[in-house]
Structure formats: structure tokens, C-alpha cells
Amino acid sequence: MITLTTYDWVPDFAAPLMRAFRARWALEEAGLSYNVRLLSLGPDQRSPEHLSRQPFGQAPAIEDDGLVLFESGAIALHIAEKSEVLLPKTLEGRARATAWLIAALNSVEPIVQELGTIDFFHKDEAWTKERRPQVDARLRDRLGLLQNALGDKDYLEGRFTVGDLMMADVLRMLPDPALLAAFPALDAYKARCAARPAFGRAMKSQLDGFVIAA
Ligand SMILES: N[C@@H](CCC(=O)N[C@@H](CS)C(=O)NCC(=O)O)C(=O)O
Structure with missing residues (x-):
């Protein structure tokens, strides 16, 4: 076990x-x-x-x-x-699910984490006045592109995979929930993943x- x-x-x-x-x-x-x-x-x-x-x-x-x-x-x-x-049987399906898992960890999480570090641990410190808007803009750009990739599908590859598990978990780490409100399809996607038993x-x-x- x-x-x-x-x-x-x-x-x-x-x-x-x-x-x-x-x-x-x-x-x-x-x-x-x-x-x-x-x-x-x-x-x-x-x-x-x-x-x-x-x-x-x-x-x-x-x-x-x-x-x-x-x-x-x-x-x-x-x-x-x-x-x-969590992983489809086909080679292609597995590769695509793996790509989304890595995208969550490598292309989205670092920006989410940087914003979280600013908001949780350095709130209102002078240096964040310049840095926070830059990180916020970069994150909004990335979330917009992620929302485009999701399109009108329920999950990133149509069916749930370990890539969605990781992406939804990274989206849960957003320090400001209002940020996701600007991306309604992503917000619904996160809620759909979190509603899984x-x-x-x-x-x-x-x-x-x-x-x-x-
Ligand atoms: N990249 C690692 C990060 C692990 C990580 O940051 N773990 C946190 C808890 S969520 C931790 O152990 N923090 C205490 C520390 O870094 O000393 C992973 O995804 O497993």
C-alpha cells in the first residue's frame, strides 16, 4: 500500500x-x-x-x-x-495529459506563486508597488490563454485527466479569488474539478x- x-x-x-x-x-x-x-x-x-x-x-x-x-x-x-x-490508454492521450500537468507546474504555478508570495508575505512593502502589477498582468495574460485553450470543453482534453487535477489545484492557489472571476470559463472549470467526489x-x-x- x-x-x-x-x-x-x-x-x-x-x-x-x-x-x-x-x-x-x-x-x-x-x-x-x-x-x-x-x-x-x-x-x-x-x-x-x-x-x-x-x-x-x-x-x-x-x-x-x-x-x-x-x-x-x-x-x-x-x-x-x-x-x-487519470490517464487515457493511448500514447497520445497520455502525452497530452502529461503536457497539461507540466504546464500547470511550470507555466502557471510559478506566476501564481509569485503573486501569492507578494500578497501573503510582503503585502504593502515598497518594492511590491512596482512588481505586483507586472506579475498580475503576466498572470492575467496566461489565464486568458489557458481559458482559450479550454474553450467550451469541460476539461482540457475533453475528458478529466491528471493534467486537470494539477491545473485545477494550481488555480486553487490564486491568492485573490476575484482574479478568476474575470475568467468565467476557468472559474467554472475549477468549480467542476472541485465538485468531483x-x-x-x-x-x-x-x-x-x-x-x-x-
Ligand atoms: N515542488 C514541490 C514543492 C513542495 C513544497 O513546496 N512543499 C511545501 C508544502 S506545500 C513544503 O514542504 N514547505 C516547507 C518547506 O519548504 O520547508 C512539490 O510540488 O512537491
Whole structure:
């Protein structure tokens, strides 16, 4: 059985957003049960044992029958290999789903994260006066193009894949929900992904996990 390493506690604002959620959601979509190993923020992150699971001392990490894996994208893809719900059978379908997963992590998440860093950790600092509008404009441009690519489809490739799982999760990290209101089709897409029963089960486990650990 897969064991997921995640934190026993994070600040309230981060609890629903922690990247371990991506693994939980993929596991729920695939219908796989799993164990959870809880890690504390602080020195435990740099223990040799944890660094052997996650070289940067972060979470999530998983162990699956001798395989130790880190990076939420690699973890989600590994789980997706086990279920057609997340990855189509065809070579083309798998490649396209993988492209969207990488796009979420590499073309969208860094901009979302930069805006989040400004808004959560550096709000009203002088340097953000110049930088924030630049990041905001870049993000709006990227979201507009993503909305064009989605078109009138329910999911990026028509059917749900692990690429949607990752893209929807990245969209959840937007610091200002009003931003997505300017992109109604993307907003509806995010809501559609979050309405999936597997999403709800994964969120409940993630939030209950913190409560139990507290
Ligand atoms: N690229 C990594 C990022 C992992 C990451 O940033 N994890 C956060 C929690 S969501 C973390 O462990 N933060 C504490 C730290 O970096 O020390 C992934 O996607 O798995």
C-alpha cells in the first residue's frame, strides 16, 4: 500500500492548499487506499530519514512497494499510471495529459506563486508597488490563454485527466479569488474539478488529518 508523508500541522491558510492534497486527490480518483506518515515542520524535515524520501526536506513524498518518490507532479503521474480515470490508454492521450500537468507546474504555478508570495508575505512593502502589477498582468495574460485553450470543453482534453487535477489545484492557489472571476470559463472549470467526489474525499482527509494530529 502507498504511504504518503505529509505535515501534522501547517498554518490555517495553508491547510487546504498543501501540495500533499494533489497526491490525496489522485489516490482518491484512482480508488487506492493509503497510509499517512506525519512529519513536523522544523528539524524533522532535515533528518536523514526524511531527506532520503524528499531531498529538499519538503512534503509530499510517497513510498510505494519499495519505490520512494518526491515532487507532487511525479507523485500524481505515478498514481495516474495505475488508473484510467487519470490517464487515457493511448500514447497520445497520455502525452497530452502529461503536457497539461507540466504546464500547470511550470507555466502557471510559478506566476501564481509569485503573486501569492507578494500578497501573503510582503503585502504593502515598497518594492511590491512596482512588481505586483507586472506579475498580475503576466498572470492575467496566461489565464486568458489557458481559458482559450479550454474553450467550451469541460476539461482540457475533453475528458478529466491528471493534467486537470494539477491545473485545477494550481488555480486553487490564486491568492485573490476575484482574479478568476474575470475568467468565467476557468472559474467554472475549477468549480467542476472541485465538485468531483474524489476531490471532496481528499479534502476531508487532508483537513481531518490536521485535526487528528493537533
Ligand atoms: N515542488 C514541490 C514543492 C513542495 C513544497 O513546496 N512543499 C511545501 C508544502 S506545500 C513544503 O514542504 N514547505 C516547507 C518547506 O519548504 O520547508 C512539490 O510540488 O512537491
